[in-house]
Amino acid sequence: MRTEAEVLAVVRTVPSARRLLDVADVFAGDPRIAIHWALDPGSTLGGGARALLEARGIRPLSLSSAADAGPAPGSSSGSGNSSGSGGDRRWRLVLAASENSPLDQIKAPILLLPHGAGHGKGIASERVAQCAPAAIGLANAQDAARLASLSPASGAAVRVVGDPCWDRLVASRHQRSxxxxxxxVGGSARLVVLSSTWGPLSLFSRHTDLAARLTAALPWDEWRVAMVLHPGVRAVHGDDTxxxxxxxxxxRGLLLLDSDDEWRAGLLAADALIGDHGSVTLYGAALGVPTAFACFGWEEVDPxxxxxxxGRAGRYFDAGDALLGQVAELADGAGESxxxxxxxxxQGGALERIAEVAYELMEMPRVRRDVAPVAVPLPRGAHPTPSAWWFRTRADGGGVAVERYPVAESMPSGARLLAHVHGPDPRRPAAATVVVGTADLDAYPGAYVAVQGAVVTLRGHGAVEAEGDMDTAVVGAALHAWVFQLGRAVPGQLRVNGSDVRLKVQWLV
Known part of the structure; x- marks a missing residue:
């Protein structure tokens, strides 16, 4: 198919790729324009960028070939990538989300955008000036004034366009549930999200064990823990490490939200956010999620x-202190106003503003006037679930309250072990009081309760079927307390964690 204009999107890192994939929507529905993608290999933080593009069906050009020349006239747009390396026609427009790429080597108007929530680590005004962009799209007037004060020539190219990532977050709020x-994250459970940028001053570098400690300290049926790592962390250290x-x-069930859809969905689902000086923390706080800083890299941040x-006005989280009380207090508090x-x-109009600038630079009339942010799709990844828990019980009125904690090195006072028989460590079910995934108590002589599906088998007392939506493992732990600790008869109904669970007798001893 013949096109009228070829646009080049220059990708340097995963964050810059994500930003440009959002921005590329300004050309949706316009068959006159083909977008081609080029990969700048110059960043040590660039790992994962190619995989992200290829997952979208994009085969990126090398930046050197893209800089030499644009596609030849009349080249086929195919999947939105050019295989041509010659020709006498230059790119009609270049999109970039990093001034660190050698954009000055490309002979075309450049629209430069930030790849995060503004320029938290400062605006590299000298590098911006060297790139000589035709337009610089910034999130707010304050950023524009800062750049103009540093480089009047670059300041003249500034357009305040807003933030397309923020607009997508806002457009997705109605899907929080x-x-x-x-x-x-179901029922009344609450989600706390850890957010880390990259580098030695980041949360992940300073408090690498915080996710492990939180997953051990927070009751499983009341809390979930997620983490958003800057892609640069994995690019530098490698996924395996x-x-x-x-x-x-x-x-212990940590949700590692490593894809674009997942981290945004995680912020929208969050009840509390513990972060550092990275963009994700700013996005979460702006959404109104109660936010605290576990650390802050003041040395890296533009004041x-x-x-x-x-950071100056916010609250701080003491990663070395007791965790549960701090997290609960944070989640119960108010967000930033x-x-x-x-x-x-x-707000809500960033893509529209960017479209106006892009078509102006290409000297082409627009065919669409309804460019709007698209809601974040639902995550499709599997949810990690622990295979073993410490559990504690206590009498609660006429029933039993159960707390579960994913198994850690230290056991909570008075706790017992609940383990799935198909978990990776066979020592766990062998030592468990409650085993899950079997009805055969003979195979686990140390266990008093076995849970398989909806059926709970009690050693020496028979079996019952639990009706309702409550996790049957929790019901099994409650029945252990009721029958073996309190010495009560097997009931036809039991109140567990404040909810009545009907128990249908299968057989009794």
Whole structure:
């Protein structure tokens, strides 16, 4: 198919790719324009960028070939990528979300955008000036004034366009309950999200064990823990190393939100956010999620940036102190008021503003006037679930209250072990009081209760079927307390964690 204009999107890292994929929607529905993608290999944080593009069906050009020339006239747009390396026609427009790429080598008008929530670590004005962009799209007037003060020539190219990532978050708020369900956060459970940028001053570097400690300290049926890592962390250290560092937390059910859809869905589903000076923390706070800083890299942050203002006014989380009380207090508190209005101009209209600039630079009339942000799709990944828990019980009125904690090195006072027989560590079910995934108590002589599906078998007392939506493992733990600790008869109904569970007798001894 013949096109009238070829646009080049230059990707340097995963965050820049994500930003440009959002921005590319301004050309949706316009068959006159083909977008081609080029990968700049110059960043040590660039790992994962190619895989992200290829997952979208994009085969990126090398930046060197893209810089030499644009596609030849009349080249086929195919899947939106060019295989041509010659020709006498230059790119009609270049989109970039990093001034660190050698954009000055490309002979075309450049529209430069930030790849995060503004320029928290400062605006590299000299590099911006060297790129000589035809237009610089910024999130707010304050960023525009800062750049103009640093480089009047670059300031003249500034357009305040807002933030397309923020607009997608806002457009997705109505689906909060669906994101929570998709992430496995059900019922009255609350979600605390850890957010880390990259580098030695980041949360992940300073408090690498915080995710493991939180997953051990927070009751499983009341809390879920998620983590958003800057892609640069995995690019520098490698997936295998990062996953090994996080293994204890992952085994205890940590949600590692590593894709674009997942981290945004995680912020929308969050009840509390513990972060650092990265963009994700600013986005979460702007959404109104109660936010605290576990650390802050003041040495890296522009003191005039919005994240710096949030850091000065915000609350802090003591990662070395007891965790449960701090997390509960944070989630019960109020979120930041008015932050979004201070940080993001033209809310809901960023793509529209960017479209106006892009078509102006291409000297082409627009065919669409209804460019709007698209809601974040639901995450589709599996939800990690622990295979073993410490559990504690207590009499609660006429019933039993059960608390479960994913198994960690230290056992809570008075706790017993509940384990799935198909878990990775066979020692756990062999030592468990309650085993899950079997009805055969003879195979587990140390267990008093076995749970298989909806059926709970009690050693020496028979079996009952639990009716309702409550996790049957929790019902099994409650029945252990009721029958074996309190010495009561097997009931036809039992109140567990405040809810009545009907128990249909299968057989009694």
């Amino acid at each position: 669906r994101y929570r369900a998709a992430l496995g 990062v996953f090994r560092w996080l293994r204890p937390a992952l085994d 005039e940036a919005p994240i710096a203002g949030l 008015g932050l979004a209005e201070r940080v993001f101009a033209h």
